[in-house]
Amino acid sequence: MPKAELPNGTALHYEQVGTGPDIVMAHGMGGNLAIWHLKIAPMLWDRYRILTYDLRGHGYSDLTPDGYTCTNLATDLRLLMDHLGVERADIVGHSFGADVALYFAYLYPERVKHVVLIEPMVPALVPTITRAQFERADWAATVLDKMGIPIPDDRRYDTEYMLREAMKHPIKWGPLKDIPARWTTDRIIALYSNTTILRDALDIGALTIDQIETIRVPVHLVYDRGSTLWRQAYRHLSRSLPNVTSTLLPTGSKEIAHFSPLEKPEVITEQILLAITRDGKARQRSSPAGKRSRTRPRFA
Amino acid sequence: MPSADHVFQSVLHAIESLSGDWEIARPLTPETQLIGDLAIKSLDLVILASSMVKRYGPIPFDQLYARMESAPPKERDLTIAEYVEFVLQNAPRRTPATNAQS
Numbered sequence: 001m002p003k004a005e006l007p008n009g010t011a012l013h014y015e016q017v018g019t020g021p022d023i024v025m026a027h028g029m030g031g032n033l034a035i036w037h038l039k040i041a042p043m044l045w046d047r048y049r050i051l052t053y054d055l056r057g058h059g060y061s062d063l064t065p066d067g068y069t070c071t072n073l074a075t076d077l078r079l080l081m082d083h084l085g086v087e088r089a090d091i092v093g094h095s096f097g098a099d100v101a102l103y104f105a106y107l108y109p110e111r112v113k114h115v116v117l118i119e120p121m122v123p124a125l126v127p128t129i130t131r132a133q134f135e136r137a138d139w140a141a142t143v144l145d146k147m148g149i150p151i152p153d154d155r156r157y158d159t160e161y162m163l164r165e166a167m168k169h170p171i172k173w174g175p176l177k178d179i180p181a182r183w184t185t186d187r188i189i190a191l192y193s194n195t196t197i198l199r200d201a202l203d204i205g206a207l208t209i210d211q212i213e214t215i216r217v218p219v220h221l222v223y224d225r226g227s228t229l230w231r232q233a234y235r236h237l238s239r240s241l242p243n244v245t246s247t248l249l250p251t252g253s254k255e256i257a258h259f260s261p262l263e264k265p266e267v268i269t270e271q272i273l274l275a276i277t278r279d280g281k282a283r284q285r286s287s288p289a290g291k292r293s294r295t296r297p298r299f300a
Numbered sequence: 301m302p303s304a305d306h307v308f309q310s311v312l313h314a315i316e317s318l319s320g321d322w323e324i325a326r327p328l329t330p331e332t333q334l335i336g337d338l339a340i341k342s343l344d345l346v347i348l349a350s351s352m353v354k355r356y357g358p359i360p361f362d363q364l365y366a367r368m369e370s371a372p373p374k375e376r377d378l379t380i381a382e383y384v385e386f387v388l389q390n391a392p393r394r395t396p397a398t399n400a401q402s
Contacts, residue, residue, distance in 0.1 A: 001317060001318065001347050015346070015347065015350040017350050017353045017354055018353070018358065032343050034342045034343045034346045037346035037349065037350070037361075038342070038362065038365055039362045039365070041346075042358075042359075042361050043362065045353060045358050059343055060343070170373070171342070174365060174369065175345060175364070175365040175366075175368035175369050175376075176335070176341075176342055176345075176368075176376075177369050177373075178373040179335070179373050179376065
């Protein structure tokens, strides 16, 4: 499988498929590049060159003991694009990957056409009270509760316990849905337990609240109405970014909010296309994505 | 239009290149099951699909995944022969030269 040995010593696994303008996609914490390939990439790779990659510590990329701040990961992405000769691209990110995409737009605006941010939290916008909860993974316990995996009160801050409980349950999305995850998850547990990722993910770096309004590249925000934990970030970003559009997607009764690339990939694909073609003519396309969506963008 | 043998060899090569992260207990044959025999992960499935798209052009693997997902979990599987057949049926008739990477 293709791996890029970056000048900073980290090897990243990536996939680059299709022909056309470049779109880069960054997944969220604990995930891997597969989230884009189950539905979204196949709907786009006849018209775009799609670059997906496993963030460091994820999938088949190197598991490093540290270096997981958004600043570090945005630099990883720049080095990966340098390695592949991708000069400028549309950048799409989900959750933690959306934070990375926002930092990338802040640090390297000349490398960005548009940014599509799906449920970013943004370190500077994490309120103090939830900051401690986040570090202790309380948010994960809440998500697991909704997935039907109850976590006892005395284990809500026990990351390894929660991960092992989660992995006992069948896979939630994709071609292996409802099949028990038989393979070990030691790598994911090592990521949370043996690295600085949970602390690093909240590192603000240079992108303070005041600096957010200096990001001039076009940004499109996509949030689920049901993503209550992320709502503050949505409100702030949609008001403070100078060149922003935004969409609040309805959350279906059976959906797990926040996971829209997996829960409603056709809608997300439509949102990506709307965002990256909004200042130009849409590329010729045969995808029915737009016809399937019931949502309409609400431009801020 | 690729031949069945060409696609089969491409699939074998792609699976073997993945096997650094998981062991293949016995020789791969057309009857080898991706889930039952290889315990393939979603990530490996999409890497395998990417290698096919690079070689043969855009293939709607999302349709294959949807078909797999619709099968009852206990019956769900896919042999290498079935995978090859899907590629043969869905690959563009003319392989784009720019995509013909290994």
